[in-house]
Amino acid sequence: MRRASVLISASLALVLSAGFAFAKDSVTVGMVLEPPGLDPTSAPAAAIGEVTHYNIFEGLTKIEEDFSVTPLLAEKWTFSPDLKTLTFTLKPNIKFQDGEPFSSKDVKFSFERFAAKDSTNKDKGFFASIQSIDTPDPMTVVLNFKDPSFEALYHLGTETSVIIDEKSAATEGTAPVGTGPYKLSSWTKGASITLDKWDGYREPSKIPLAHATFRFISDPSAAVAAMLAGDVDAFPRFANVQALGQFRSDPRFQVLVGGTEGKTILAMNNKKPPLDNLKVRQAIAYAIDRKAIIDGAMDGLGAPIGSHLTPNDPGYVDLTGMYPHDPAKAKALLKEAGVTTPLDLTLILPPPPYARQGGQIIAAELADVGINAKIQEVEWAQWLSGVYKDKNYDLTIISHVEPLDIGIYANPNYYFQYDSQAFRDIYAKVSTAPNLEAYKAALGEAERKLAEDSVNAFLFQLPNVTVADAKLQGLWKNAPIFVNDLSAMSWK
Numbered sequence: 118m119r120r121a122s123v124l125i126s127a128s129l130a131l132v133l134s135a136g137f138a139f140a141k142d143s144v145t146v147g148m149v150l151e152p153p154g155l156d157p158t159s160a161p162a163a164a165i166g167e168v169t170h171y172n173i174f175e176g177l178t179k180i181e182e183d184f185s186v187t188p189l190l191a192e193k194w195t196f197s198p199d200l201k202t203l204t205f206t207l208k209p210n211i212k213f214q215d216g217e218p219f220s221s222k223d224v225k226f227s228f229e230r231f232a233a234k235d236s237t238n239k240d241k242g243f244f245a246s247i248q249s250i251d252t253p254d255p256m257t258v259v260l261n262f263k264d265p266s267f268e269a270l271y272h273l274g275t276e277t278s279v280i281i282d283e284k285s286a287a288t289e290g291t292a293p294v295g296t297g298p299y300k301l302s303s304w305t306k307g308a309s310i311t312l313d314k315w316d317g318y319r320e321p322s323k324i325p326l327a328h329a330t331f332r333f334i335s336d337p338s339a340a341v342a343a344m345l346a347g348d349v350d351a352f353p354r355f356a357n358v359q360a361l362g363q364f365r366s367d368p369r370f371q372v373l374v375g376g377t378e379g380k381t382i383l384a385m386n387n388k389k390p391p392l393d394n395l396k397v398r399q400a401i402a403y404a405i406d407r408k409a410i411i412d413g414a415m416d417g418l419g420a421p422i423g424s425h426l427t428p429n430d431p432g433y434v435d436l437t438g439m440y441p442h443d444p445a446k447a448k449a450l451l452k453e454a455g456v457t458t459p460l461d462l463t464l465i466l467p468p469p470p471y472a473r474q475g476g477q478i479i480a481a482e483l484a485d486v487g488i489n490a491k492i493q494e495v496e497w498a499q500w501l502s503g504v505y506k507d508k509n510y511d512l513t514i515i516s517h518v519e520p521l522d523i524g525i526y527a528n529p530n531y532y533f534q535y536d537s538q539a540f541r542d543i544y545a546k547v548s549t550a551p552n553l554e555a556y557k558a559a560l561g562e563a564e565r566k567l568a569e570d571s572v573n574a575f576l577f578q579l580p581n582v583t584v585a586d587a588k589l590q591g592l593w594k595n596a597p598i599f600v601n602d603l604s605a606m607s608w609k
Contacts, residue, residue, distance in 0.1 A: 120180045121264060122257065127192070128389075130435060131330045134348075138496045139245075139262060139573045140437075140564065141608045142325070142326055142327040143325055143326060143327060143328035143329065143330070143331055143471055144328075144330075144333070144350045144351065144589065144603070145329075145331075145348065145349050145351075145353050145389075146330070146331050146349070146350065146352070146493065146601055146608055147331075147332050147334050147340055147343060147344070147349040147352035147353075147355075148164060148167055148168075148332065148334070148352075148353075148501075149333075149334070149335055149340075149349065149354060149356050149468065149469055150162070150163075150164040150333065150335065150352070150468060150469070150486045150497050151164065151167055151306075151307065151333040151497070152164040152167070152169075152310075153165070153497065153498055154290035154291065155169050155173070155289065155291065155293045155301065155304075155310075155499060156169075156281075156289035156290040156293065157170055157174065157240050157276035157277060157279060158227070158230075158276075158277055158278075158279060158289070159233075159236075159237045159238060159283065159289070159290065159291075159518045160229055160237065160239075160501075161239040161501070161505060161560045161566040162484075162497065162501065162520045163519075164417040164497075164599075165276065165283040165343050165427070166276035166598065166599055166600055167273075167331075167353075167599050167600060167601055168310055168312075168331050168601070169279075169293060169295070169297075169357070170276040170279065170600045171314055171452070171596070171600050171602045171603075171604065172295045172296060172297050172298065172299040172329070172498045172601070172604075173214075173280070173293045173299055173300065173301065174276070174280070174293065174295035174296070174297055175189050175190050175191060175279060175280065175296045175419070176189055176273055176274055176275070176276075176278045176279045176280060176281035177189060177190050177191040177205055177207075177224065177273045177274075177278070177297060178190055178191060178194075178270050178271075178274040178594075179272045179274055179599075179600050180271065180274035180275065180520070180597050181210045182593045182594065182595050182596075183595070184520075184595075184597045186270045186271060186274050187286065188208075188431040189584060190207060190208060190211065190219065190280060190296065191205040191206065191207055191208065191402060191425055192205075192206045192207060192208045192209075192502055193205075193206050193582070194270070194370055195205070199265060200262075200265035200266055200267055200551060201261065201262045201263075201265055201266070201271055202259060202260070202261055202262070202266065203259070203260040203262070203266070203270075204225075204233075204257065204258070204259045204260075204299065205257070205259075205335065205436045206256060206257060206260045207220070207221060207224075207255075207257070208319075209217070209256065209347065209586065210559040211296055211319055212287070212296065212317060212319075213282045213294055213295065213296055214284065214295060214296070214297075214315055214317065215284065215285060215294045215295045215299050215573070216317075217282050217284060218248040219280070219296055220252075220255035221252035221254065221255050221256065221257055221528065222255070223248070223280050223281070223282060223283070224250070224251055224252075224258045224280055225250045225252050225258065226281075226283045226286075226348075227279075227281050228244050228247060228250055228260075228278075229244075229282045230246035230265055230281075230286065231244040231277070231278075232247065234259050238277050239277055239519070239525075240272060240275065240277040240278070240519075242243070242524060242527070242528065243268075243269075243277075243304065243524075245348075246260055246261070246262055246263055246264065246266060246310050247260050247261065248261045248262060248263045249261045249340065259466060264545075264548060264549035264598065265549045265550065265551050266288065266548070267548075267550045267553070268548070268550070268556075269379065271520060271521060272399050274598075275520065275564050276598070276600075277519075277599060279295065279482055280295075280296065280579045281294075281295070282294055282295075284294050286385070287507055291304075292556060294424045297315070297318070298314060298315055298318040298321070298324045298603070298604050299313065299315055299324075299329065299603060300312065300313055300314075300315045301496055302328075302608055303479050305413075305460045307333070308332070308333065309330050309332045309333065310330070311328065311329070311330045311331075312329045312331075312603070313328055313441070314326065314328070322608075323604065324603075324604050324609035325606070325608075326603055326606055326607065328364075328599075329603050332348070332349055333599075334349070334352075335468045337356050337357035337360070338357070339468050339477075339563065340352055340355065340356065340357055341357050341363075342365070342583055344370070347586075349588065350451065350542070350585060350586045351583065351584070351585035352584045353581070353583045353585075353590055353592065353601060353608075354581065354582065354583070354596075354599065355582045355584045356469055356470040356471070356578075356582075357470065357584060358415055358416040358418055358470075358582055359416050361416070361572045361582070361584070364450055364584050367525065368564075369587055370578070370582055370584055370585065370586065370587055371583075371584075371585050371586070371587045371589075371592075372582070373581070373582070373583040373585070373592060373593075373594045374418060374581070374582050374583075374594070375577060375580070375581040375593070375594035375595035376420075376426055376427065376580065376581060376595050377427070377518060377578065377595070377596040377599070378429065378430075378518055378519065378520040378521075378594070378596070378597055378598065379427070379516040379517065379518040379520075379578060379579025379606050380425050380427060380513070380516065380517045380521075380575065380578065380579075381419070381422075381424070381514070381577050381578070381579050382423060382425070382476075382514070382515060382517065382574065382575050382576055383401070383405065383512060383513075383573060383574035383576060384481060384512065384514070384515055384532070384573045385398055385401065385511070385573055385574070386508060386510055386511055386512075386531060386532075386533060386534060387511055387533055387534045387535045387536070387571070387572060388508075388534040388536070389534075391454065391456055391460070391592045392458075392462075392511060392609070393489075394453035395570065395571060396450045396451070396453050397450070397451065397454050397456060397460075398570075398571040398572070399450050399470060399571045400446075400447040400448070400450035400451045400454070400486065400488075401442070401483065401488070401512075401571075401574055402440035402446070402571050402574045403440050403442070403443045403444070403446045403447040403450065403486075404442075404444060404447040404482050404483050404485065404486045404488070405440070405442065405479060405482055405574050405576070406442040406482055407421040407437065407442070407576055407577060408421070408442075408603060409442075409482070410475050410478050410479065410577065411476055411577050413470060413474065413475070413478045413578075413579070414470065414471055414475035415475075415580065418580040418582065419577035419578055419579060419580050420577060420578040421437045421576070421577050421578075421580055422436075422562075422575045422576065423436030423437040423438070423439055423440070423568055424436045424524065424564035424565070424567050424568045424575055425504065425517070425523045425564065425573075425575065426521075426523060426560065426564055427578040427579075428533050428578060429595075429597070430520075430521060430560070431553065431556065431557050431560065431563075431596055432556065432557035432558070432559075432560030433560075434561045434562050434564050434565065436564060436568045437573075439568050440568075440574075443594075444482075444485050444486050446545060446608045448486050448487060448516060449488040451486065451487060451488075453541050458486075458487030458488070459487050459488065459489045460487060460488045460489065460514055461489045461491065462477070462483075462488060462489070462490050462491070462511040463490070463491050463493055463512065464476055464483075464490040464492050464511070464512045464513070464514075465493065465496060465500065465503070465504055465510045465511075465512070465513040466478055466492060466493065466494050466495070466514055467495050467496070467497055467500040467511070467513070467514075467515065468494075468496060468497060469516070470512040471514070471516060472513075472515065472516075473494065475576070476490075476514050477492070478499070480492055500513070500597060501522070504532055505532045506532075508534060516579045517598050518579065518596075518598070520597050520598060523544070523547070523560065523563055523564070523567075523587065524544055524547070524548065526540055526544070526563075526567060526572060527540060527541045527544040533572060533573060533575055535572045536559075536569070537566070538556050539566065540563065540566050540567070540570070543559065543562050543566055544559075544563055545563070547559040547560055547563055548557040563579075573576065581593070581594065581596040582594060588608055588609040589607075589608060590607050590608070590609060591605035591606040591607055592606065
């Protein structure tokens with residue numbers, strides 16, 4: 118017995134010395150924020166999609182890294198000439214992870230649920246734009262829109278449009294059931310979520326990794342330590358950009374820097390005095406030095422923006438020149454508005470470093486013009502309940518990462534409470550554009566209106582910074598949406 122053991126050990130040593138190694142079948146991914154739940158169709162937190170989108174849940178279409186749209190649960194589609202009717206042919210032989218077959222009735226149930234009066238889907242307006250849904254057979258879905266819907270295929274590729282099973286709809290937040298290649302294995306609140314490969318997936322042989330763990334590390338220094346120690350294999354949306362130099366110089370790691378759809382803004386409560394005064398909002402915009410914020414909070418990474426689109430988007434207009442850094446102009450506008458300085462406002466900062474570090478810089482810039490921004494640091498759950506839900510704030514810093522989401526400004530009940538019929542009329546032209554040129558022109562008009570009304574102080578495009586093990590393949594450099602597509606990842 119002892120001799121057999123010695124022979125096995127010797128054989129193992131020989132294999133390893135010959136350069137062979139056991140292939141890794143798992144990955145650990147770092148995330149700054151823990152998702153508040155796991156249903157991306159019922160809550161606005163981007164962290165939900167980072168864990169579940171493409172992994173547990175799937176939609177009809179898929180947004181790729183290069184911003185193109187490809188089939189996912191749909192096999193193909195056709196648009197009517199007037200862009201009001203979109204017909205999908207679904208892929209056959211797909212099942213949900215509870216064994217239920219996927220069919221057109223699930224699409225109809227999901228989209229009607231997302232448009233319902235009590236829906237909390239952040240893209241509720243898009244689903245409400247669907248006049249009716251026809252299901253002539255199990256593999257065909259016909260979406261009939263009230264108006265031309267040029268953006269439909271893109272919307273249907275976001276995390277808010279994933280298809281859910283009626284039987285599990287009520288518990289998706291804690292026990293998600295999708296059609297994707299991974300199932301929830303465990304969730305240790307405050308620490309990690311683990312997903313395991315689902316053997317019932319339609320193409321299991323195309324999924325290289327058997328296990329994935331998402332670790333939540335909000336502290337920037339702890340994120341660096343975890344990467345250096347090998348406790349984390351990849352950290353997309355890596356927040357500690359000041360530490361990138363040491364990773365770039367270490368051959369064990371790769372550093373990817375690309376773009377996102379993240380519009381980082383100093384959001385203002387447009388209905389709360391004195392922020393309901395246009396001149397006060399304009400004063401704040403003039404007080405902000407975008408370059409100082411990008412340099413100080415993002416180590417120079419990030420493109421300045423002047424409205425709610427990024428340079429990646431169709432129809433993008435560079436409006437950064439509308440409010441150059443001009444403290445004297447800011448002071449004059451506050452005086453014209455009848456504001457007595459110092460003006461006391463609260464500045465609520467969620468955990469990401471772009472907010473915490475950027476907030477310190479912004480507070481100093483506002484102080485220079487007579488605005489005392491009292492900083493309140495909150496966790497993500499507090500931000501969602503206090504700012505997003507109850508609208509109990511003056512100022513906050515947040516990055517809106519959803520693609521082409523300028524339509525949120527057409528909702529007067531959204532958390533910054535911008536109520537403009539003129540903008541809603543403009544956005545109607547965006548959502549009903551018959552072709553690309555009309556769409557881009559309407560988007561430009563919408564961008565200008567938001568800048569003129571100084572709804573928020575628009576800061577910069579959030580960069581997509583990823584630090585990872587040099588041997589990990591399949592990571593996205595650019596992030597048109599915030600996902601961690603596990604099916605694309607593998608080890609060299």
